[in-house]
Amino acid sequence: MRMFGRFAACMAVGAGLVAVHSESVQAQAAGCDRACLGDVMTRFLDSLVANDPKLAPLADNVRYTEDAQQLAIGEGFWKTASKLSPYRMDFLDERTGTAAVHAVVEENGTPMFFAARLKVEDRKITEIETMVVRDRQEGMLFAPEAMTGPSAAMTAPPPKDQLDSREKLIEIALRYPQGLRAGSFVTSDVPFTASAYRLENGVRMAGPGCTFQPPGCEQMKTQTIPRLAEVKGDVIAVDEQNGTVLLWLDFGRGSAFGAGQNSLVTFEAFKIYGGQVHAVEAVFQSMPIGTPTGWGERNGTW
Numbered sequence: 550m551r552m553f554g555r556f557a558a559c560m561a562v563g564a565g566l567v568a569v570h571s572e573s574v575q576a577q578a579a580g581c582d583r584a585c586l587g588d589v590m591t592r593f594l595d596s597l598v599a600n601d602p603k604l605a606p607l608a609d610n611v612r613y614t615e616d617a618q619q620l621a622i623g624e625g626f627w628k629t630a631s632k633l634s635p636y637r638m639d640f641l642d643e644r645t646g647t648a649a650v651h652a653v654v655e656e657n658g659t660p661m662f663f664a665a666r667l668k669v670e671d672r673k674i675t676e677i678e679t680m681v682v683r684d685r686q687e688g689m690l691f692a693p694e695a696m697t698g699p700s701a702a703m704t705a706p707p708p709k710d711q712l713d714s715r716e717k718l719i720e721i722a723l724r725y726p727q728g729l730r731a732g733s734f735v736t737s738d739v740p741f742t743a744s745a746y747r748l749e750n751g752v753r754m755a756g757p758g759c760t761f762q763p764p765g766c767e768q769m770k771t772q773t774i775p776r777l778a779e780v781k782g783d784v785i786a787v788d789e790q791n792g793t794v795l796l797w798l799d800f801g802r803g804s805a806f807g808a809g810q811n812s813l814v815t816f817e818a819f820k821i822y823g824g825q826v827h828a829v830e831a832v833f834q835s836m837p838i839g840t841p842t843g844w845g846e847r848n849g850t851w
Contacts, residue, residue, distance in 0.1 A: 581669050583790065586641045586648040589669050593677070594637070597630045598654065608673040614843035615679045616834065617814075626663070626681045629656045636696035638703055638830070640795040640818060642786040644715070646670055649786045649795050651818065651832050653693045656683070660693035662750055664816040664832040666785050666797075678844060680816060682750060682834045689805060689813065689835050692751035700748070703830060707792040707822030715787050721826060722784075722794035722819045729800065732776025734769065740825045741769040747829040755829075769829075777804050785816065792822040802838055811835045 581589065589606060596604035602623045615625040632655035640649040646669045654663040661683050668676035685691040713721070721740060728737035746756025747769060753759050759766035766772050779801025786795040795818045805811035815833035819826055 581643075581646055581672050583641050583643055585672060586643065586646070586669060587639055589672070589674060590639055590641075590648040590650055590665075590667060593648075593665070593667060593674065594633055594650070594652065594654075597627055598633055600628055600630065602627060606673045608670065608675045611674055611677060613677040613679075616681060617836065617840050617843040619843055626654075626656070626679065630663075631655045631657055634660060634693075634696070635698045636693075638699050638818065640786040640788045640793055641791075642788060644789075645786070647786045649816070651816065651830065653696050656681075659683075662688065662691070662693055662832045666816075676844075680814070680832060680834055682832060687834055688750045689833075690750040690752040690754070695751040700828065700830065702746070702828040703793065703818065703820050704791075706790070711823035712789070712792060713822060713824060715789050717824065718787055718789065718792065718794050718821050719784060721821050721824070722796060725817075725819065725826075725829070726780050726782055726796070726798055729774065729777045729780045729798075732774060734774065735771060739770060742825045742827050743768070745769050745826055745828060747831070749831045750833060769826075775803055777801055779803075779812075792820055794819045794821060797842075799842075805835045810838055812838045812840075814840070 593605045596602055607622065611622060613620050613622050634653040634655065636653040638651040648667045648669060650665050652663045653660050655661070661681055664680040666678040667674050682688040682691065724737045724739045728734035728739050731737055734741070744757060746759070747754050754761045755766045755769045755772050757767055777800050780798060781801065782796050782798035784794065785797050795816060798815050798817055800813040800815070802812065804813040812835070813833045814836050815831045817829065817831040820828040
């Protein structure tokens with residue numbers, strides 16, 4: 550597949566990804582700093598649970614997708630979302646004007662996992678991409694009740710002397726899908742700390758206290774993982790101040806726990822500083838293999 554080939558080439562060059570963030574892209578984002586991006590996300594989420602798109606700062610040409618399907622503004626989850634929970638993790642990329650989020654949002658009193666990417670230009674939202682995971686059938690794993698608030702490991706500011714460059718953050722994050730393609734994080738040399746963990750839809754699948762085949766899951770680097778040769782993806786946001794990178798990944802065939810016709814699609818976040826991965830948190834959904842993203846080549850990363 551064309552995107553898969555480009556993804557493989559992109560991972561090979563690693564830090565060269567940053568070259569795509571041209572001066573013109575940075576100029577577009579310049580009108581909305583970190584505080585502005587966070588406020589735009591807040592207004593969007595508030596509009597969602599109020600079922601009123603007019604409360605969000607939408608551009609006239611805004612485009613909206615939910616679970617890879619393009620919808621009219623105000624349709625889909627915008628009609629049924631009812632309450633925000635305390636769990637919300639923002640990923641704010643000032644260079645590209647991107648605000649993204651992991652959250653738990655209620656629908657008619659029932660908690661759902663929610664992920665979103667907003668493209669912000671001139672302080673208005675021009676693109677909205679969302680994923681709504683409603684139950685175990687959709688998500689394979691599903692424990693929204695475990696997410697009582699943002700994880701300390703993901704939200705804690707990195708020590709200033711351990712902040713990595715944008716280039717380094719991307720290069721380290723992309724070692725993770727390289728490991729999935731090889732079936733080994735040792736092979737791709739992902740620099741996990743000894744305390745690093747991975748949450749998937751609220752379930753602690755790796756790291757100290759993991760629930761998936763302990764004790765073999767307690768060390769992420771040596772944990773047995775499937776070989777997912779079809780994995781493809783995109784860099785969604787690089788939060789340089791918080792040391793977080795958010796990737797969109799389609800794991801491909803063999804990823805959906807025995808569901809042969811499905812693939813896991815995820816918004817996966819990495820906490821990185823001091824040249825090491827300290828935490829990984831993912832919101833994902835099982836979708837039919839080959840489901841298009843709804844965004845073509847997306848942000849132009851490849």
